[in-house]
Amino acid sequence: MGLLTGKNALIFGLANDKSIAWGIAQAFAREGAQLGFSYAGEALEKRVKPLASHLGVDFVEQCNVASDDQIANVADKAAKRFGQVDIIVHSIGFANKDELSGHFYNTSRAGFHLAMDISVYSFVALARAFQPIMRKGGALLTLTYFGAVKVAPNYNMMGVAKAALEASTRYMASDFGPQGIRVNAISAGPIRTLAAMGVSGFRDMYKNFADMAPMRENVTPEDCGNAALYLCSDMASHVTGEVLYVDSGYNIMAAADPREKKEG
Numbered sequence: 001m002g003l004l005t006g007k008n009a010l011i012f013g014l015a016n017d018k019s020i021a022w023g024i025a026q027a028f029a030r031e032g033a034q035l036g037f038s039y040a041g042e043a044l045e046k047r048v049k050p051l052a053s054h055l056g057v058d059f060v061e062q063c064n065v066a067s068d069d070q071i072a073n074v075a076d077k078a079a080k081r082f083g084q085v086d087i088i089v090h091s092i093g094f095a096n097k098d099e100l101s102g103h104f105y106n107t108s109r110a111g112f113h114l115a116m117d118i119s120v121y122s123f124v125a126l127a128r129a130f131q132p133i134m135r136k137g138g139a140l141l142t143l144t145y146f147g148a149v150k151v152a153p154n155y156n157m158m159g160v161a162k163a164a165l166e167a168s169t170r171y172m173a174s175d176f177g178p179q180g181i182r183v184n185a186i187s188a189g190p191i192r193t194l195a196a197m198g199v200s201g202f203r204d205m206y207k208n209f210a211d212m213a214p215m216r217e218n219v220t221p222e223d224c225g226n227a228a229l230y231l232c233s234d235m236a237s238h239v240t241g242e243v244l245y246v247d248s249g250y251n252i253m254a255a256a257d258p259r260e261k262k263e264g
């Protein structure tokens with residue numbers, strides 16, 4: 001019996017086989033969850049459908065999270081298909097490329113709104129839409145980044161959005177707690193994905209990460225998948241409102257360890 005046997009899990013934010021959502025999907029499938037996927041728009045359909053069929057998943061629905069109607073439509077279809085849902089994974093983020101380089105103070109009003117809408121509000125909107133069919137003991141999960149709490153050059157608007165996302169995680173944990181539903185976030189180290197490549201200077205940031213992190217290794221979607229499995233399974237039955245770092249320990253460091261160079 002798997003850790004998620006008997007649980008229905010919907011994963012939002014699958015774009016391709018590099019997506020963190022794909023690492024999560026594979027871990028969930030391995031542990032017996034019945035899965036459903038949602039993807040942003042038509043352009044991704046040809047990538048997402050083969051991945052879904054690889055895992056034997058036939059609930060695959062388009063949902064642009066900027067649209068309340070599309071969110072309501074997926075929730076409606078999920079209710080018909082699954083009855084109740086145990087797990088919702090929100091692995092979605094977006095900001096215009098213009099907002100991901102240079103000075104943060106140059107962020108446009110429209111760019112600020114867009115990043116907050118797609119990267120933060122969508123988590124709240126999904127939670128509200130699925131609340132009537134979430135089963136007691138269920139879990140909501142989102143993905144965040146260390147740029148929420150410390151300045152990561154060029155991450156700019158996404159850092160501000162992730163700070164709001166982490167705060168939203170705590171507020172929703174408080175709202176949903178009495179129903180026995182937990183709300184958590186994973187703060188992942190840099191991973192080479194479509195979304196990450198939009199951040200100016202990402203390649204250097206990715207390379208420097210492993211030099212600074214105590215474990216001297218980058219993290220993978222599979223690492224996030226296993227952490228998501230813990231947070232969304234009964235193993236984490238009284239863990240809520242948390243941000244779990246999956247980052248080889250990077251966030252505990254104030255500077256790179258100089259001993260490495262001396263000893264090495």
Ligand code: NAD
Pocket residue numbers: 012013014015016018019020021039040041044063064065066090091092093094118143144145146187188189190191192193194195196
């Ligand atoms: P990804 O590009 O594979 O996933 C991002 C997803 O967001 C895509 O599936 C995209 O289609 C979706 N999306 C964007 N706009 C949308 C919309 N309007 N409606 C519905 N979906 C929309 O990249 P990823 O790195 O796997 O990103 C997943 C999450 O992980 C994001 O929240 C990202 O910020 C976060 N994260 C990524 C890293 C990293 O280094 N890759 C690190 C920490 C956190």
